[in-house]
Amino acid sequence: MTGPIRVLLADDEPLYRATVRALLDAEPGVEVVAEAGTGREACALARRVPVDVAVLDVRMPDLDGIAATRHLTALPRAPKVLVLTTFDLDEAVYGTLRAGAAGFLLKDVPPARLLDAVRTVAAGEALLAPSVTRRLIADFVRAPRSPRRELDGVTAREREVLALITRGLSNTEIEQHLHLSRHTVKTHIGHLMAKLAARDRAQLVIAGYEAGLAGA
Structure with a gap:
């Protein structure tokens, strides 16, 4: 990838969004090019602004993280989607991965971990090493609804x-x-x-x- 990693940040909490934006913008080679407070707004922005990585909250008004991920990954120039969630047992994460997300992190991760995650996802890798992620996926696919x-x-x-x-x-x-x-x-x-x-x-x-x- 040439040039900075272009990030779309979507979260309905302005304070958290501002904190993450400051962290990402301070990182060399990473630039937040768009911000959204709802899932629908995030999708609209991604259609107008070239984005490499979309960092989404799972729970957002007017299109939640699952629906927004599904829309974003269907775009002609689809960004990689990294989902943030407050609860490690949030079942919405399952649907988000199904919708095409490259992975997810808990919102309380150390700043260095989030920065590494953005770079990892931008490079085409998935953020699935943490044991909590493997456990969540395992719980989902082992359920009776998954033959x-x-x-x-x-x-x-x-x-x-x-x-x-x-x-x-x-x-x-x-x-x-x-x-x-x-x-x-x-x-x-x-x-x-x-x-x-x-x-x-x-x-x-x-x-x-x-x-x-x-x-x-």
Whole structure:
């Protein structure tokens, strides 16, 4: 990516929004280009202003985080969506990930963690390493409404890669674990995303849980 990471910040609490904006604007290579107080306003802004990462609150008036994420990820130049939530057991997070969010954080994370998250998401990775995230996704996909998923067309090696992604390993860790080059790992991930119709790494993790690979 050339130039600064362009961020859309959406939260219905002006004080919190101002605090996060000050933090992001002070970070070299990151620029808040738009602010919104509602989900609908965030979607309208994203259609007019080029955005790389949308940082959204889950609970917003006039389109909540789930609906806003669904709209944003359907745009021709869809931004990566990073969701912030107050409660780590908020079931809205499940729907947000389903809608295409690249991941989420709790609102009380240290500032450095939020900055790292914006950079991680902008680079095309998903923020799924924290154990709370894995637990939330696992709880969701293991529920009775989520039948076991078949991995049609996925090769044995791709299945190994998916299992490691599901366990929260980064690309570098997968390279080391399977003794593969970076290019090969990225190729396998690209094939998995195509075969499983996954928008991003977050949806690959969900697919892995649905296929029973969490403990593989």
